[in-house]
Amino acid sequence: MPDWAWVAVPLAVLVLVVVDRLVDHLPERDVTRRRPRRRAGSGGTGPFTDLIALFQPSIRHLNEETERERHDLVVPGAPDPRWTIDLDAGTAVIPAAPAHDCCLAAAAPGVWTMTAQPWSSLTTIVVAPDATCLVVDPNIWPADLATLAQELTTHGWAPVAGFSTHPHWDHVLWPDAWAGVTRWATTDAAAEATARREELCAEADEVTPGHDHRWTGVLTGLEGDDVPWDGPRAIVLPYAGHCRGSAALWLPGSAVLVSGDMLSDVEIPLLADPSDGAPDPVASYRASLDLLTAFPARVLIPGHGTVTDEAGIRTRRAADLAYLELLDPTTSTEREDVAAVAADPRLAVPEQAEHHARQVTLVAGLPEGG
Secondary structure, three states, rough: OHHHHHHHHHHHHHHHHHHHHHHHHOOOOOOOOOOOOOOOOOOOOOHHHHHHHHHHOOHHHHHHHHHHHHHHHOOOOOOOOOOOOEOOOOOEOOOOOOOOOOOOEEEEEOOEEEEEEEEEEEEEEEEEEOEEEEEEEOOOOHHHHHHHHHHHHOOEEEEEEEEEEOOOOOOOOOOOOHOOOOEEEEEHHHHHHHHOOHHHHHHHHHHOOOOOOOOOOOOEEEEOOOOOOOOOOOOEOOOOOOOOOOOOEEEEOOOEEEOOOOOOOOOOOOOHHHHHOOOOOOHHHHHHHHHHHHHOEEEEOOOOOOOEEEEHOOOOOHHHHHHHHOOOOOOOOOHHHHHHHHHOOOHHHHHHHHHHHHHHEEEEEEOOOH
């Protein structure tokens, strides 16, 4: 290297460093467009490091920019995605989202619901002042049960009792996390679930595979009228209209009726089979409707569908009674309320139309007079 270069190169470096320092200390006229100031100590020290910093952002600056971009992309209130990074393989994996997002919603003071699919299936949670809770009909996918258990833990609610409104597979599920919690049902429901346990597990696997069936259908028969727990009173209302062992829960403290598979806005009345001890299923369903709607409920939580108020209860009762008129072989098909059933939006759902066709055949085949 020429002798003059030993002087010129360091001098050029020194000039660049001095200019950079002066620029950094100039008054800031436009903050929004000013580049971020370099932070002392972000790389090494000395003039040579400062020269490199002029042309290459520091590692800290890059990290700050990455964080800013990441927060810009995450929806406010959404949890950060949990990234699994393999530096050796050069890959980053983001776990798939749960099958269904949790939708805990307040139905009344101390009463919450969670909706899952299919069939807009509703779980009911009754929370006591001491943060213990009663869980009714938890459903329906394994991921839903896990999410429900986690949500209750997050809220600080401890399940101390459960209740099953009837012994159909989607109402007798239970997460392993609550293995020691007694789940109550009517004595008929408990007996039916025990007798049909293998069948219930097979039905669940056909629609929502992946359940741990150690607790599926494990119910304890309840002899009294109240669910035995120390929280808000929950009165058991047995009815025969839907199936053997069916029951609703009446919560007088909050005026909430948890109706099981009755008074739904997404399902037509699904009648008990005559083999379930309902020789006249239409009359049995009418009597069950009369029983449930006799209570002064301000809020109704069905097993499937949406939560509704007093006006909604009256509307659903009228729709169900009109549907039963359609099925009753002793009723003239020219009645106006029967004609209205043709416009019942529930019958537009193929699955509900199939149920309707089966029930028409069932009722038509009954002996005269039930």
